[in-house]
Amino acid sequence: MRDSSHRFRLVAAGVILLLVAAAAWAEDGHRLWLRYDPVEALLRQQYKRTASEIVVDARGASATVVEAELERGLSALLAGEIPFRPQVDRDGAVLLALANDPKLQSLHLATGDLGREGFLLRSARFHGHSATLIVANSNNGLLYGVFALLRRVQMREPVDQLNLRSAPAYPLRMLDHWDNLDGSVERGYTGRSIWNWGSLPKIDQRYVDYARANASIGINAAVLNNVNADPKVLTPEYLQKAAALADTFRPYGIRVFLSVRFSSPIEIGGLKTADPLDPAVAAWWRHKTDEIYRLIPDFGGFLVKANSEGQPGPQDYHRTHADGANVIADALRPHGGTVLWRAFVYGNSAEDRAKQAYDEFHPLDGKFRDNVILQVKNGPIDFQPREPFHPLFGQMLRTRVALEAQITREYVGQNTGVAYLAPMWTEVLDADTCSPSCGTAVSATLSAMAGVSNVGSDRDWTGTNFDQANWYAFGRLAWNPRLSAQQIASEWTRLTWSNDPRAVKPIVSMMMESRKAVVNFMTPLGLAHQMATDYHYGPAPWVCDLKQPSWNPCYYNRADANGIGFDRTKSGSDAVAQYAPPVGARFANLAAVPDKYLLWFHHLPWTYRMRSGRTLWDELVGHYDAGVAEAAGMSRTWVSARPYVDAERWGAVASDLSRELGEARWWRDASIAYFQSLSKLPLPAGSPAPAHPLSYYEAIRPPNLPGQRR
Ligand code: GCW
Numbered sequence: 001m002r003d004s005s006h007r008f009r010l011v012a013a014g015v016i017l018l019l020v021a022a023a024a025w026a027e028d029g030h031r032l033w034l035r036y037d038p039v040e041a042l043l044r045q046q047y048k049r050t051a052s053e054i055v056v057d058a059r060g061a062s063a064t065v066v067e068a069e070l071e072r073g074l075s076a077l078l079a080g081e082i083p084f085r086p087q088v089d090r091d092g093a094v095l096l097a098l099a100n101d102p103k104l105q106s107l108h109l110a111t112g113d114l115g116r117e118g119f120l121l122r123s124a125r126f127h128g129h130s131a132t133l134i135v136a137n138s139n140n141g142l143l144y145g146v147f148a149l150l151r152r153v154q155m156r157e158p159v160d161q162l163n164l165r166s167a168p169a170y171p172l173r174m175l176d177h178w179d180n181l182d183g184s185v186e187r188g189y190t191g192r193s194i195w196n197w198g199s200l201p202k203i204d205q206r207y208v209d210y211a212r213a214n215a216s217i218g219i220n221a222a223v224l225n226n227v228n229a230d231p232k233v234l235t236p237e238y239l240q241k242a243a244a245l246a247d248t249f250r251p252y253g254i255r256v257f258l259s260v261r262f263s264s265p266i267e268i269g270g271l272k273t274a275d276p277l278d279p280a281v282a283a284w285w286r287h288k289t290d291e292i293y294r295l296i297p298d299f300g301g302f303l304v305k306a307n308s309e310g311q312p313g314p315q316d317y318h319r320t321h322a323d324g325a326n327v328i329a330d331a332l333r334p335h336g337g338t339v340l341w342r343a344f345v346y347g348n349s350a351e352d353r354a355k356q357a358y359d360e361f362h363p364l365d366g367k368f369r370d371n372v373i374l375q376v377k378n379g380p381i382d383f384q385p386r387e388p389f390h391p392l393f394g395q396m397l398r399t400r401v402a403l404e405a406q407i408t409r410e411y412v413g414q415n416t417g418v419a420y421l422a423p424m425w426t427e428v429l430d431a432d433t434c435s436p437s438c439g440t441a442v443s444a445t446l447s448a449m450a451g452v453s454n455v456g457s458d459r460d461w462t463g464t465n466f467d468q469a470n471w472y473a474f475g476r477l478a479w480n481p482r483l484s485a486q487q488i489a490s491e492w493t494r495l496t497w498s499n500d501p502r503a504v505k506p507i508v509s510m511m512m513e514s515r516k517a518v519v520n521f522m523t524p525l526g527l528a529h530q531m532a533t534d535y536h537y538g539p540a541p542w543v544c545d546l547k548q549p550s551w552n553p554c555y556y557n558r559a560d561a562n563g564i565g566f567d568r569t570k571s572g573s574d575a576v577a578q579y580a581p582p583v584g585a586r587f588a589n590l591a592a593v594p595d596k597y598l599l600w601f602h603h604l605p606w607t608y609r610m611r612s613g614r615t616l617w618d619e620l621v622g623h624y625d626a627g628v629a630e631a632a633g634m635s636r637t638w639v640s641a642r643p644y645v646d647a648e649r650w651g652a653v654a655s656d657l658s659r660e661l662g663e664a665r666w667w668r669d670a671s672i673a674y675f676q677s678l679s680k681l682p683l684p685a686g687s688p689a690p691a692h693p694l695s696y697y698e699a700i701r702p703p704n705l706p707g708q709r710r
Contacts, residue, residue: 026648027646027647027648027649028459028460028648029459029460029461029462029465029468029649029652030459030460030461032213032461032468032472032496033213033216033217033468033472033492033495033496034212034213034216034495035154035495035496036072036073036076036077036150036154037076037077038076038077038078038079039077039078039079039153039156043156044077044078044079046160047077047078047153047159048078048080048092049091049092049160050092050094050123050130050132050159050160051074051078051082051092051094051132052082052090052091052092052093053082053083053084053085053088053089053090053092053093053094054067054070054071054074054082054083054084054085054093054094054096055084055085055086055087055088055093055094055095055096056084056096057095057096057097057098057101057103058096058097058098058139058142060139061250061251062139062140062143062250062251062252062253063096063139063142064251065139065143065251065252066096066139066142066143066146067084067096069143069146069147069150069212070094070096070146070149070150071084073146073150073153074094074150074153077150077153077154078153082094087127088126088127088129088131089127089129090129091129091130091131092129092130092131092132093126093129093130093131093132094131094132094134094149095126095131095132095133095134096134096142096145096146097133097134097135098135098136098137098138098139098142099111099114099135099136099137100137104133104135107124107126107133109122109133109135111135111136111137113165113167114136114137114141114165114167115137115167115168116137116138116140116141117136117138117140117141117144117167117168117171117218117220117253118136118137118141118144118165118166118167118168119134119135119136119141119142119144119145119148119165119166119167120133120134120135120136120145120164120165121133121134121145121148121149121162121163121164121165122135122162122163122164123159123160123161123162123163132149132159132162134146134149139251139253140215140220140252140253143215143252143253144166144215144218144253147215147216147217148164148166149162151216151491151495154494154495155491155494155495155499156494156499166479166480168218168220168478168479168480169443169446169478169479169480169481169482170446170447170448170449170478171447171448172220172221172300172338172373172402172447172448172449172450173218173219173220173221173448173449173475173478173479174219174220174221174222174223174257174300174340174448174449174450174451174478175214175219175221175222175223175407175450175451175452175453175455175474176223176227176259176303176404176450176451176452176453177193177194177195177222177223177224177225177226177453177455178226178227178228178408178452178453179193179194179195179224179225179226180193180225180226180228180230181197181225181230181232181233181238182197183195183196183197183198185226185456186226186228187406187408187410187452187536188408188454188456189408189409189414189415189454189456189463190408190415190454190455190456190457190458190461190462190463190467191456191457191458191463192456192457193456193457194206194207194210194455194456194457195207195224195241195245197238197241200240200241200244200245201240201241201243201244202244203244203245203248207245207248207249208248210455211248211249211251211252211254212252213461213471214252214254214475215252215253215254216475217471217472217474217475217476217479218475218476218478218479219254219474219475219478220253220254220255221254221255221256221257221300222245222249222254222255222256222257223257223258223259223303223340223450224242224245224256224257224258224259225258225259226259227259227303227304227305227311227342228259228305228309228311229258229259229260229261229305230261231260231261231263231264231267231268232268233258233259233260234258234260234264234268234288234292235268236291239291239292239295239296240295242256242258242295242296243295243296246296246298246299250298255298255299255300256296256299256300257299257300257301257302257303257338257340258292258302258303259302259303259304259305260302260303260304260328261311261312262274262304262306262311262312262313262314262324263312263316264288265280265281265284265285269284269288271284273317274312274316274317275314275317275319276314276317276319276323276324276326276327277317277319277323277327281327282327282330282331285327285328285330285331286330286331288331289328289331289332289335289337290331290335293335293337299335299337300337300338301332301337301338301339301340301371302328302332302337302339302340303339303340303342303375303450304324304325304328304339304340304341304342305342305344306321306324306341306342307321307345308342308344308345308346320364320367321341321360321361321364322364322367322368324341325339325341325368325369325372326367326368326369326372329368329369329371329372330369332371333369333371336371337371338371338372338373339369339371339372339373340372340373340375340402340448340450341368341372341373341374341375342374342375342404343357343360343361343374343375343376343377343390343392344357344375344376344377344382344404345357345360345361346550347550348548348549348550348551349549349550350549351573352566352568352572352573352575353380353381353550353555354380354381354568354573354575355380355573355575355578357376357380357390357392358380358390358391358392358395358578359578361374361392361396362392362395362396362578364399365395365396365397365398365399366398366399368399368400370400372399372400373400373401373402373447373448374392374396374399374400374401374402375401375402375404375448375450376390376392376393376401376402376403376404377390377403377404377405377406378390378403378404378405378424378425378428379428380575381528381529381556382411382529383405383406383410383411383412383452384411384523384528384529385411385412385424385515385518385519385522385523385528386424386427386519386523386526386528386596386597387428387528387600388431388587388597388600388601389428389431389433389442390428391575391578391579393428393431393433393442393445393446394433394434394435394436394440394442394445394580395433395435395578395580397435397436400447400448401445401446401447401448402446402447402448402449402450403428403429403442403446403448403449403450404449404450404451404452405421405424405425405449405450405451405452405474406451406452407421407451407452407453407454407467407470407471407474408452408453408454409421409454409467409470410536411529411531411536412515412518412522413518413537413660413663414536414537415463415464415467416656416659416660416663417514417518417631417656417657417659417660417663418464418466418510418511418514418634418653418656418657418660419466419470419514419515419517419518420466420469420470420473420485420489420511420512420514420515421470421473421474421515422469422470422473422477422485422488422489423485423512423515423516424515425473425474425477425485426477426481426484426485428442429441429442429443429477429481430442430443432583433445433579433580433583434579434580434581434582434583435580435583438582443481443482446481449474449477449478449481451471451474451475451478453471454467454470454471455471464652464653464656465496465649465652465653465656466511466514466653466656468492468496469488469489469492469496469511472488472491472492472496473485473488473489473492476488476491485512486508486512489507489508489511489512490504490508493507493508493511497641497644497645497649498644498645500644502641502643502644503641503644503645506637506638506640506641507637507641509637510634510637510638510641513630513633513634513637514634516630517627517630517631517633517634517664518627519596519627520623520624520626520627520630521624521627521628521630521631521663521664521667521668522539522627522667524620524623524624524627525595525596525598525599525616525619525620525623526565526595526596526597526598526599526600526601527556527557527564527565527599527600528556528600529551529553529555529556530553530556530557530671531553532701532702533545533548533551533552533553534551534702535702537702538663538666538667538700538702539666539667539670539671539697540553540670541553541554541557541559541670541671541674541675542554542674542694542698557599558603559674559675559678560678561678561679561680562605562606563603563604563605563606563608563616564599564603564604564606564616564620564675564678565598565599565600565601565602565603565604566599566600566601566602566603567601567602567603568587568600568601568602569588569601569602570588572603575601576588576601587601588601590602595610595611595619604616606679606681607681614684615681617675617679617681617684618684620675621672621683621684621687622684622687624667624668624671624672625668625687627664627667627668628661628664628665628668630664631657631660631661631663631664632661632664634657634660634661635654635657635658635661638650638653638654638657639654665691666697666700668690669690669691669692669697670690670694670697670700672690673690673692673693673694673697674694674697676690677694
């Protein structure tokens with residue numbers, strides 16, 4: 001009796017162990033790009049020669065995190081424990097040391113230009129032994145160095161001849177969460193908010209994992225809550241919760257910021273006004289800010305959306321955006337905090353929406369305190385699949401500017417398909433502002449980068465495997481905006497999928513194709529905002545509610561029986577004049593404007609002759625067709641990667657891609673059916689007629705869309 005129940009317990013324990021092990025190894029995407037799977041046996045021996053022991057010469061809570069990561073990474077990758085030693089006593093040591101460590105003096109390392117967060121990876125002789133040095137001016141720098149070293153091993157790159165120095169391009173590399181205090185996420189497609197406001201300040205392991213993932217790609221700031229901010233976030237109850245997160249993130253070099261509602265002095269302060277020039281309002285912001293710094297000594301600052309989409313702001317009191325930003329900046333200054341003031345403003349008038357932010361903010365150049373950063377979306381409308389760069393870039397010569405990118409795919413398919421967004425961001429970062437002179441890329445004019453996060457409560461963090469790449473790419477670009485989209489795709493693929501070139505090549509080519517496909521089947525040739533109003537999902541080029549012009553596809557496409565496109569030249573809204581003259585002249589000139597921006601800047605007849613020799617109509621249809629063909633091509637490419645990746649993740653992506661192909665057809669057919677009802681022109685030879693009449697597409701309404709996961 002005793003025996004059999006014992007056996008039963010043993011068997012049950014075995015089954016549970018197996019289940020736990022299976023869950024731990026389930027390919028559910030949770031491990032992101034930090035998989036640390038063991039290196040193949042032969043190579044492992046080589047790596048082991050450069051990782052025989054770990055020596056740490058750094059102190060403090062963040063040093064613990066640094067050594068834990070190094071140990072975790074190396075022992076997993078090299079499939080064996082790596083001993084810690086008090087000093088280098090054999091060949092192959094990995095030495096972590098702060099730059100001012102007297103032990104390093106004899107090596108004469110140049111570390112001044114590393115700044116607070118940069119690092120050096122160097123193979124050197126140390127105390128008579130071969131060693132790999134990770135050196136930085138702070139523990140955070142060391143952590144970045146550790147992740148860089150582990151990344152090299154994960155990518156099977158040699159680490160025995162290292163001479164690498166790296167420092168971030170911008171001091172502020174932040175994720176903006178549009179998470180609400182009720183747990184919902186604005187434009188989030190990945191479950192609920194990652195923050196459990198109900199149970200905070202209790203810390204969930206997921207917050208630690210989040211911090212670690214961000215640190216591994218160089219992100220050093222997190223705005224916890226939505227820019228459409230709930231004033232409650234500044235109440236003591238929520239500040240305690242934010243402080244708990246700040247404590248968790250600190251060892252990972254991540255500072256916490258909060259989005260604040262401009263009218264908070266009224267809503268939670270009991271004042272009658274939020275007028276930024278009222279001394280009582282200034283005092284309220286000061287006291288509130290002092291209270292926050294007592295709880296969070298390294299608090300980053302505030303993000304503010306004001307006088308935008310119904311949010312309150314300084315203009316409610318006939319004050320400027322600068323007045324509004326400065327009163328809050330003055331409260332933060334004694335503590336070293338920063339205000340990120342958003343430039344995303346527009347009214348619902350017939351005036352060109354693309355011009356409104358520049359018109360409001362350009363006259364304020366030089367009027368902001370130096371601890372204000374103006375946060376500008378990549379393009380002048382709103383995170384469209386493709387926009388030319390925002391004209392404020394390069395032209396706020398006396399104001400610090402951040403670029404805001406959207407990692408969550410509000411307008412780019414949301415949670416369907418694969419759309420790798422680094423090509424969109426590098427297109428903008430590399431654009432020449434010609435201000436103050438030509439050769440000044442957008443990336444050279446920035447002080448910070450902010451990405452609207454796509455992280456949520458889903459087990460795989462981002463809803464789909466390939467959306468992880470967008471989080472990864474954002475971080476890498478904020479660290480080094482000169483990295484190419486292809487290089488980042490290749491890195492991410494090798495970390496996330498496989499180092500086998502037979503997998504890397506097709507996956508990278510699919511990623512590089514993916515954004516092109518989306519632009520082609522949604523908004524080719526410079527069209528924008530053709531999505532359904534509100535949902536921003538699915539085609540609706542026919543929607544024309546003139547009561548809300550700035551949300552209407554027809555306001556953007558201006559299509560009628562004669563032609564299509566938004567005239568932003570002198571004969572139209574003259575938005576081209578907002579760019580530096582050489583840039584504006586190029587966009588205005590039909591002979592010089594790139595095809596990809598053609599209908600963004602020009603209204604043209606359907607029969608307009610393109611550079612290709614084809615008519616605009618034929619070319620437009622050709623782009624939609626190409627988008628569908630590219631979506632189909634992505635599915636085929638993915639099939640070719642099948643033997644080299646695990647079945648679980650392969651299957652999930654295959655179904656994402658087949659859903660995307662369906663949507664590509666939907667976009668193509670609906671757009672062509674509508675535009676053809678205006679142009680009355682025949683489709684070019686070989687281009688199939690839409691599968692249904694226009695009325696069919698008009699009748700499909702989000703959120704009950706075919707195939708969309710919600
Ligand atoms: O594009 C719009 C989104 C809003 C968002 C706004 C913004 C947070 O549709 O959901 O609000 O941009 O950036 O403020």
